[in-house]
Amino acid sequence: MRATLAAVILLAVIVGLIVAAARIWRRRAQGGEVDGGVDIIPYLLLALAVGTAGFTLAALARSSLTGNQLAGRPTGEIAGALAGLVVSAPIAFLLWRRQAARRKIYPEAAGWPVYLTLIELAFLAAFFFSVWDLAGAIFGEGAGANWTDLLVYGGIVAFNWWSERREPARGDARDLPRLTGSGVALIALAIGLIGSLTWLLSLAYDGIWGLDNVPEPATPLTLLFVAGPIWAYRWLPPWEDEPGSLLNFYLGLTTTVTLTMVIGALLTVVVMVITFFFGERPAPASDHFSDLPVTLAVLLGAGPLWWHHVRRLARERTGARRGYEYAMAAVGLATLVGSSVALVEAAFTPTLAGTDNAATLLTLGCIVITAGWVWLYFWRRAQRASPRQQEVRALPRRFYLVGMAIVLGLTAAGSLIAVLVIVFRALLGEVDGMGGNLRLPVALTLVSGLATWHLVDQLRDDRAGTAATTVKPFSVTVICSHPGNLGAMFPREARVRVIYRDDNLAVIDEDMASAIVTAIDGRSSFVWVDQDGFRIAPARER
Amino acid sequence: MTGLEPATMSDMDEARRVPGWVFPAIGVATVVLLVVIGLNREPEQFDPDTAAGTVQSYIAALTAGDFDTAAAYWSDDGCIPESDQPTGGVPDISATLVRVDGNDDEATVVIGITDNKADPVDGIYQHDEWFSLVHQDDGWKIRQPAWPYYDQICEEVMT
Structure with missing residues (x-):
């Protein structure tokens, strides 16, 4: 399960980083502000140093404070952890100070959100794994409850959130840290929710028809109660700006995955019923339907998650809506x-x-x-x-x-x-x-x-x-703070002219760009964008 | 002008800002504290009549170089090493209890071992070891002892 989770998270982050890098590259190619360069390498090194320091600190705390020592003193573990800390901590400290100074000069450099994202991904995932292990150790048969992991990883995550709050990420990749946190917490929440529902439904099934193995509830319930608030903290507060490409990508991915789970669960229920009545030599009903609690738990867990996310997709055919529908078609x-x-x-x-x-x-x-x-x-x-x-x-x-x-x-x-x-x-x-x-x-x-x-x-x-389709050449004059990718959404016959405003109140996001292109429908127009949306006035055809 | 200038937002931000030395100082103090605690840590004493306590006594005998006593913890049946002398000599390790599974008759004890002598550049020096134990008349016995006798041919003893 961990390998699958890790693969899904890694894949989502890689795709997210590619999308962010592509947007940054395109912006630079369009002659946008360089903002001191992407500054990505120092931030990657910083993330590596902080990651090494964090995980070795956790190992040190583990060997010093937890675990049932059977023989000898933990000198080997302490030596290993100290070696890791002595190398990584000074590098992390120096790079942190250097990048903090550079952020004052180039506040929109993309490296800062990438760093926040990597730390959030690594340590929030480690935090949930430690919650899972600790709950298993406390309520199960494990001998060593590594409570120190919870403190170290939780502390690093809290520090990361505090750093983000103090110096919010800006630029095209600004949403990436929050989205990554939301995604990791959502996976943990889904596992906790489905596990808890499986326990409840197994109890009910056991009471009615009898079941060989009713799962233990403590671990999924613990994960549910820990992941729920974290997911709510990262995902539910309103997003500062209009939905960007990364948020759209996230929505498209979550709606596709959750709907696939719902359809898979429904299909499994139907197959169970059909094979029971029409298969040859059916097993006793109580055995044949013994997987029903798990299947219904997936259905009842993934269904509301899909409903919550799909409601956030715009009804118009925006990039997120199209991404979701074409992904489902695929x-x-x-x-x-x-x-x-x-x-x-x-x-x-x-x-x-x-x-x-x-x-x-x-x-x-x-x-x-x-x-x-x-x-x-x-x-x-x-x-x-x-x-x-x-x-x-x-x-x-x-x-x-x-x-x-x-x-x-x-x-x-x-x-x-x-x-x-x-x-x-x-x-x-x-x-x-x-x-x-x-x-x-x-x-x-x-x-x-x-x-x-x-x-x-x-x-x-x-x-x-x-x-x-022959479209007559037409011209569009847009008055806005930033046109986003509006130019790329018009057909080739359009001649787009942008007049920039001096403020930052009229940035065109993907949804608005799509709505503008639809509204103009190949006619020469003036477009005025402000904080309330956009207005269109017809212009003389050229 | 009264001479009393109102504080600006940036002044207040500066005032709220945590001094740069605070977090490194907390980090260094934490590490020093953990090292001191870890180095002063003595092994817990498990009940020798339990499976975990038997493994603890067995490892204690091995690390003390008392291989005769260690061999006394081997079960009579199963696959027993041809010699009670580990090829690598007296193991220099620290060990922690990871998990104990089983019932009154059989048990599996999982131990985390850190080899203090191993060259860290050469490879893994932390590993888990599984000890399979069986309860006999005179207490728990280790069946098919593997670590630290990996390189020895074991001899099947049928009883």
């Missing part, structure tokens, strides 16, 4: 391809006498139908979106079409190679078992090939539609 399509191939394989696999594969076929059939429905639902929503020109040019659509075409195209090519190897081997005289070997690669080639063909065809349509 999940649906990928699952559809995988489950279809598995279904073909299961349907044509010769079974031994008496072997029951009805449950497998029913399960795979349900997955195919659900995945197909999810893909069609979100894909059709995207196809009906208007204005068409804007949808076709949207970045999430390009990512979806190009990314999925590459992945599925490579899958089809790889499986085709496997088919040809078997065919050539047969032609060269090795014919035994050719039919059985061919089933899986042929099915994979056909299904992923069909999906790739659909995606490439759609890409061609998008390109043809863009080329065929």
Whole structure:
């Protein structure tokens, strides 16, 4: 579980950092203020030094204050921790002072939010792991309760929040530390919530039908009560500015993951019921439905989390909304391809006498139908979106079409190679078992090939539609503090002129940019942006 | 002008600002305190009739170089090292109890071992060791002792 969690967190942060770096790069390329450079390397070194110092301090506290010492004095642990501290602490101190001085000159350097993010990620995750371990040790059978980890990691997280409050992150990556904290706390909250619900539902199930193993509630309940307030502190307070790309990315990711969990749980319940009634030789009902508490706990835990986050997505087709819907379409399509191939394989696999594969076929059939429905639902929503020109040019659509075409195209090519190897081997005289070997690669080639063909065809349509639609040249004059990526959202026929205001009250975010492009709809216009939003006045056509 | 200038926000910010030496001083004091506590720490005394206490006595015998006494804690059956002399000599370690699992008849004791002699550049010098114990007439006995006899061929004893 930890490896999966760590992989998900790492992936989310890497993507977030790439998005932040891309935005910074684009801003610099557009001739924005350099702000003393990105200043990223010293902050990465600072994060490394603080991280080393923090974890070695935790090791020192652990060996000095906790653990049941059986033999000898902990000189080895103390020596190791001291060595780490002697090297990392002075580096951290000097770099901290240097960067604090540089922040006064270049307050918008991107390194500061990146540093805050890395420390929040490492130590908040370590804090939740220590909560989990301590609860397990106190309420379970563990001998060593490492309460010092809780103090050290909690102290570092609190210091990090205090530093952020004292010197708030600015620039394009300003939301990254809070979003990272929200994400880590949300994962811990979800684990605690689902674990606690599993315990409650298992108790109920045990009371009615009997259950072999009712999970212990102490650890998930502890995690729930600790993670809940932290998540509320990091996520619920209002965001200072309008939603930026990072917040949109976060919302898109959380809504996609939580909805996938909800659909997966619902599907599992349906499969349980169908295989009970239509599978051959069903087990006793109490055994067959013994996974129901866990499944319902996932449904009841992930459902409200999805609802909470999806309500924060704008109803208009903003970047976040599109990201969520195309991500769901990608999940649906990928699952559809995988489950279809598995279904073909299961349907044509010769079974031994008496072997029951009805449950497998029913399960795979349900997955195919659900995945197909999810893909069609979100894909059709995207196809009906208007204005068409804007949808076709949207970045999430390009990512979806190009990314999925590459992945599925490579899958089809790889499986085709496997088919040809078997065919050539047969032609060269090795014919035994050719039919059985061919089933899986042929099915994979056909299904992923069909999906790739659909995606490439759609890409061609998008390109043809863009080329065929003739938009008259038009000009837009925007009066604002910062245009954001408004220029990139207009079609090529637009000539955009920006008049900058002297204040910082009229920054155009992604949602507003999308709304402006929709409202202008290819007509020459003046756009006035202030703290209340934007107003449009028609201009003479050029 | 009255000579009494009102304090500005930046003055108040400066006044609220924590002096730069405070956090490093707290950090150094914490580290010194932890080192002093750690170096003055003596092993806890576990009940020798328990599984954890048996492992503690066994490790104490090994670290004292009393290999005959250590071998007395081995179970009669199972896979027993061909010699009671560890190839690496007397182990110079500190050990902590990580976990004890089991029941009245069998137990697994997990120990965290830090090797004080190991060259830290060469590799891991902190590791966990699992001791499998069985309860016999005369108390808990260690079955198939591994550490610190890794490099010895064990001899299966059938009773």
